[in-house]
Amino acid sequence: MDLELNRKDLHDTRIVNGEPPTLADGEALLRIESFGLTANNITYAVFGDAMNYWAFFPASDPGWGRLNVWGYARVEESRHSGLSEGMRVYGYLPCASHLVVEPARINEKGFSDAAPHRANLPSAYQGYRNIETDPVYSAGREDEHILFFPLFFTSFLIDDFLADENFFGADTVVISSASSKTAIIAAYLLAKRDGIKVVGLTSAGNRAFVEGLDVYDSVCLYDAIPELPGERAVYVDISGDGAVRSDVHAHFGDRLAHSSTVGATHWTQMAPGAGELAGPSPVFFFAPDRITKRGNDWGAAELDRKVAESWAPFAEWAAGWLRVDRISTEDEIQKAYLELLDGKVDPAAGTVVNLS
Ligand SMILES: NC(=O)c1ccc[n+]([C@@H]2O[C@H](COP(=O)([O-])OP(=O)(O)OC[C@H]3O[C@@H](n4cnc5c(N)ncnc54)[C@H](OP(=O)(O)O)[C@@H]3O)[C@@H](O)[C@H]2O)c1
Numbered sequence: 001m002d003l004e005l006n007r008k009d010l011h012d013t014r015i016v017n018g019e020p021p022t023l024a025d026g027e028a029l030l031r032i033e034s035f036g037l038t039a040n041n042i043t044y045a046v047f048g049d050a051m052n053y054w055a056f057f058p059a060s061d062p063g064w065g066r067l068n069v070w071g072y073a074r075v076e077e078s079r080h081s082g083l084s085e086g087m088r089v090y091g092y093l094p095c096a097s098h099l100v101v102e103p104a105r106i107n108e109k110g111f112s113d114a115a116p117h118r119a120n121l122p123s124a125y126q127g128y129r130n131i132e133t134d135p136v137y138s139a140g141r142e143d144e145h146i147l148f149f150p151l152f153f154t155s156f157l158i159d160d161f162l163a164d165e166n167f168f169g170a171d172t173v174v175i176s177s178a179s180s181k182t183a184i185i186a187a188y189l190l191a192k193r194d195g196i197k198v199v200g201l202t203s204a205g206n207r208a209f210v211e212g213l214d215v216y217d218s219v220c221l222y223d224a225i226p227e228l229p230g231e232r233a234v235y236v237d238i239s240g241d242g243a244v245r246s247d248v249h250a251h252f253g254d255r256l257a258h259s260s261t262v263g264a265t266h267w268t269q270m271a272p273g274a275g276e277l278a279g280p281s282p283v284f285f286f287a288p289d290r291i292t293k294r295g296n297d298w299g300a301a302e303l304d305r306k307v308a309e310s311w312a313p314f315a316e317w318a319a320g321w322l323r324v325d326r327i328s329t330e331d332e333i334q335k336a337y338l339e340l341l342d343g344k345v346d347p348a349a350g351t352v353v354n355l356s
Pocket of ligand 1: 201
């Protein structure tokens with residue numbers, strides 16, 4: 001089973017069914033067991049061409065792309081002498097039942113896929129982590145791991161980046177799409193920092209949910225941006241909304257210390273607002289680049305340790321409010337994808353697809 005998306009019209013989907021692939025020597029077959037669906041997966045499709053996301057898992061013909069997800073898979077068959085069958089891994093996967101990989105750099109932590117078509121893509125998406133040795137994995141927290149962990153890693157890096165820059169001298173961090181999981185995690189981590197207020201920007205329908213989380217110092221609606229508090233601010237843009245960005249920049253002007261473009265949940269509203277953008281030019285925040293930087297600064301093992309240490313209390317907190325919606329059929333997957341694409345999502349929920 002493969003969910004494919006028309007690259008020119010993301011509302012046009014199809015399920016492709018066929019026999020499980022056969023393997024050549026040196027390859028392994030992953031049986032995909034479960035994965036999460038959030039706006040992050042939609043962004044992979046929206047930027048499929050611009051950021052090469054379609055290239056990870058090429059579809060059956062070039063006009064179509066496969067939805068990229070994060071989840072668990074099991075090594076169902078291995079024709080690589082160094083990789084045992086049965087290993088259960090966490091990693092970057094297509095929304096499909098199977099994936100053929102070319103395992104390389106196999107060790108107790110897992111392996112990488114060295115398939116030539118993935119060679120030039122960011123290494124942060126190439127690894128398959130053996131859950132038995134993964135310090136982040138916990139049998140009782142699989143849903144949170146699937147739904148939050150890729151976003152947690154990003155928000156860990158955002159929090160670390162801003163603190164490393166002394167918040168660019170700001171007293172306030174404004175985060176758009178405050179109800180998104182990425183924003184919630186960033187706010188949760190930033191709330192532990194001294195001397196900085198965190199303001200969530202959201203839509204009217206999600207306001208009560210965002211306020212109820214109690215991780216933002218205050219919450220502001222998109223149509224009340226002129227009322228944003230703060231003397232000097234950093235903008236963390238998770239909505240990607242051009243008009244919201246213009247309004248935030250216009251409100252702070254030269255008092256905007258830094259503007260970081262992280263996401264595009266409002267993917268149909270990305271066009272820039274009218275007129276020139278006030279304040280500093282937005283800078284794209286690409287998590288894999290910061291992973292490389294902190295890997296070099298601290299070493300990969302220390303980065304892993306810090307992330308795992310920070311993850312455990314977050315996962316416990318999030319489990320206290322997250323509602324998991326479980327689905328498994330092809331129809332349910334297509335319906336959930338289309339609802340996400342159109343933003344018809346309850347921020348308190350997360351969709352977990354179980355295929356096994
Ligand atoms: N740069 C990086 O390295 C990086 C890494 C990880 C994630 N990200 C990005 O961060 C973003 C958040 O992802 P997530 O998985 O955390 O999101 P999520 O939890 O699924 O976000 C849901 C929220 O997004 C807003 N939203 C979603 N779809 C919408 C639509 N069609 N129209 C208007 N609003 C919509 C709503 O928030 P509001 O009402 O509050 O606006 C909604 O509550 C994604 O764009 C993702 O790609 C970037």
